Amino acid sequence: MSPRADAVRNRSRVLAAADEVFVEKGTAASTEEVAKRAGVGVGTVFRHFPTKEELLEAVYEERLRQVGAEAAELAERADAGKAFHEFFTRLVENAGTKQTLSEALAAAGVDVDDAASPVRAQVRDSLGTLLDRAQQAGGVRRDVGVDEVIALLIGASQATRWTLDISMRARTLNVILDGLRP
């Protein structure tokens, strides 16, 4: 009801539209197209995200938020080993549609520029917990840390990204999952 309400709603509409458009046409898609998809004017997009790069980063962060939520949820599971495997599987399946997930993950893993994003920290935390518990449950080898897991998630997403054949995708992912066993 406050004028803020509309603004907030617009922000998420733009974000959702950007996600869709960037998935469909790649990140080279124009801001104009994002605006059209969101049903707003370009000006509105730039009001919320003063730069295309900031828009991209926001999209990535939004995806990370979802990854973090998934990790947090699965970290609660009793059977930590299975939970860890399911996490990998879900993510790789998403990667089919959300092509740039790996870029988002990459941003969480290594980028040092504005490292201190709380979202990134949260993802690393949840993922760390999930990994720890899986290792303690004997489901995952002990010589890998969060960074390696993130790298492997990126790798698995990319490896299966081009795969249309679903059984081949499974075989490929299995190699990585087997490699992660103790």
Place this chain on the structure above:
Amino acid sequence: MSPRADAVRNRSRVLAAADEVFVEKGTAASTEEVAKRAGVGVGTVFRHFPTKEELLEAVYEERLRQVGAEAAELAERADAGKAFHEFFTRLVENAGTKQTLSEALAAAGVDVDDAASPVRAQVRDSLGTLLDRAQQAGGVRRDVGVDEVIALLIGASQATRWTLDISMRARTLNVILDGLRP
């Protein structure tokens, strides 16, 4: 004697320059910049590669050619299992500098558009031989084929692409190599 000599040399200079530039600034780098790096005029670039896309494809093919050569060379080795591992390792190390190798590999693996590129066929062939021999030597599990290996190469390249820490890169790659064991 042949006026072609210079043309051929220029073609490779452009190709090399394009490779460098695309590695450094991404494939969105301008053709003008490629020309500058090659020390030729833009017109020359477009004479050899009438479209930016054709230039990109040529760069990919060149990289594939190198990958194919490497696979062919290693397929000769007596110890097939070790050879296969070394192949993976070398490629992933290259991937650090040649960021788009995975895209080139992807083109070799799945794309169906102009499928019958001889270079792609050659890569698949050499890689197939290398894989076969490694499997017969008991160095690699038997439920993966060339396509899965290509996918994993792409994955491994991407997984380690963002890794500056060399020991972490080794740990990540090891997971995949372990996963490939019988």
Place this chain on the structure above:
Amino acid sequence: MSPRADAVRNRSRVLAAADEVFVEKGTAASTEEVAKRAGVGVGTVFRHFPTKEELLEAVYEERLRQVGAEAAELAERADAGKAFHEFFTRLVENAGTKQTLSEALAAAGVDVDDAASPVRAQVRDSLGTLLDRAQQAGGVRRDVGVDEVIALLIGASQATRWTLDISMRARTLNVILDGLRP
């Protein structure tokens, strides 16, 4: 009140500038020059006319509109025969400055591609009426139709286009007008 007001004004400024420039330097003149003449940026030209061809067509249509208006006006005249002659004369005089009028007319006459342009239909209508009335008044031979008249307008424009000498222009036009008599 409407943000459109400026846009509309700009559209006509661009159109007018394009007309001028194309007359002065031919249709090969650059879009940049049109923009400069209109006092706007190139982007504005391309916003209104996404293609140079569309700009050209718009210029032609604008000229046709004027031709149609002239035909409609003269069709009202009591003395239909004289009106018809005056129509020819006026057009040919314009053709001196508006060199591409004949191309515009040609577009109205024969092109079948996007046939149903309302402007073209209107021109043919008005011209048809003017011709009919002139024929009934005994001022024009009966074995010519709108298409022939359009062709002759084009011909007359081109015939007199290169003529600097005004009396020679009159003599040339007279031949055609005489030929049109019953």
Place this chain on the structure above:
Amino acid sequence: MSPRADAVRNRSRVLAAADEVFVEKGTAASTEEVAKRAGVGVGTVFRHFPTKEELLEAVYEERLRQVGAEAAELAERADAGKAFHEFFTRLVENAGTKQTLSEALAAAGVDVDDAASPVRAQVRDSLGTLLDRAQQAGGVRRDVGVDEVIALLIGASQATRWTLDISMRARTLNVILDGLRP
């Protein structure tokens, strides 16, 4: 057998190729294409015609030469009136294929820049004779001169250029021919 012989032959091959290409694709066609059609390198084209404009002018002149020849031939005919009419008809029929004939004629008629081209003079001469004789034979009105006839030829060519329907073309031409009668 002399080296000159080849050069001369090349010159006409280029000229013929240019004529064809310009007719088919318009005068904006590239010199490269002309060279390809002529079966020579671009360098050869530029050796014979140092500028594209000079090439164009040469093409025009060649066409004029043919027009002049036709006029000269028909000027010999006994029935001068009929001969004049046939001249018009032939030219207009050619104009269908040789679209730029009118431009060539225009160059002969009005251009003042390098007026003293012998070919142009010859055309005007032959045409003058043809016209004179037709006027004396009572086939053509006496208040038109060579310039008006050239203008009308241009006009007739353009008028019928867009006409696909052959009977309409005849009706249109007839108007002009009737207008030329005494």
Place this chain on the structure above:
DNA sequence: AATGAATGAGACTTCATTCAT
């Protein structure tokens, strides 16, 4: 705050012309 028209730098591409072979 939102809108969308305007801007102009910059990308890709073409082509007349030059020049080494």
Place this chain on the structure above:
DNA sequence: CATGAATGAAGTCTCATTCAT
């Protein structure tokens, strides 16, 4: 003399960003 590769100016068009309404 012929060839065709190289050149680079110039043209068309796109798009991130700004700003008047």
